Amino acid sequence: MAEPVDFAGELGKAQIAACVSDYAPSAGSDEDWAHFYEAFDLPPPEERVQYNAGRRIVSFPYFNAGVxxxxxxxxxGKPTHIGRDWLTTALSFEQRVTRPYDRTNIDQFTLPILGYLRGKPVKTLDQRLNFNIESFGQGQGHRQSIAHYHRLGILWAHETHGRYALETFTALMGMDATERFLEAFSAHAKRKRMKRHLSAIALGASAAAAC
Structure with missing residues (x-):
């Protein structure tokens, strides 16, 4: 998180809100989506979204589940049970859908379906609330409230978020946090090619402490 976010204010009167995905899923044609909704006895919705990256394709609603x-x-004051219902919807999707799809995207396929099942479609959030620095890099000129990344190296290379993450990490965990992380997770870090980035962070933290 790069700046404070008023989550209740962003949600407003909606029940669920998320950012549109940057890219289309592998199974995301109009025919795929029509089948997905049919599996839940729902008519295909009229609403469409435009993906943020790539060819910026227009599609049935599809959201990134990162935020x-x-x-x-x-x-x-009555519990909405949205988390429970999202899981139930995903399990039902797995049982009912017969067209091929990437199972790793099942949470994102079912989020818009959950909204329509509840009679309240998912609200689209501004891209700044899930800004993908993997795709958009430094993003100069674009507001970035929450940074989205998959690889530590991408975060470390970001001029603003990398420095902020380092300062926050060491403030919370201590100046030796990176060394302790490598001691505990060295094998995993090596497989994920994180070791050199973590070592660089450790050197940066030591240099900062010396100043």
Whole structure:
């Protein structure tokens, strides 16, 4: 997180909110989506979204699951059970859908379906709330409230977020945090090619402490 976010304010009157995905899933044609909704006895929705990257294809609603905001209780204080229902929807999707799809995307396939099942479609959040620095790099001129990345090297290379992450990490965990992380997870770090980045962070932290 790069700046404070008013999650309740971003959600507004919606039940669920998320950012549109940057890229289309492998199984995401109109025919695929029509089948997905049919599996839940739902008509295909009229709403469409435009992906943020690549060819910026227009598609049925499809959201990145990295940042999802939902209301835990309604106006009367009654639990909404959105998390539970999302899981149930995903399990039902797995049982009912017969067209080929990437199982790793099942959470994202079912999030918009959950919204329509509840009669309240997922609200689209501004891209700044899940800004993908893997795709958009430094993103100069674009507001970035929450940074989205998959690889430590991408974060470390980011001029703003990398420095902020380092300062926050060491402030919370201590100046020797990176060394302790490598001691505990060295094998995993080596497989994920994180070791050299973590070592660089450790050197940066030591240099900062010396100043």
């Amino acid at each position: 999802v905001i939902w209301r835990e209780r309604d106006a009367k």
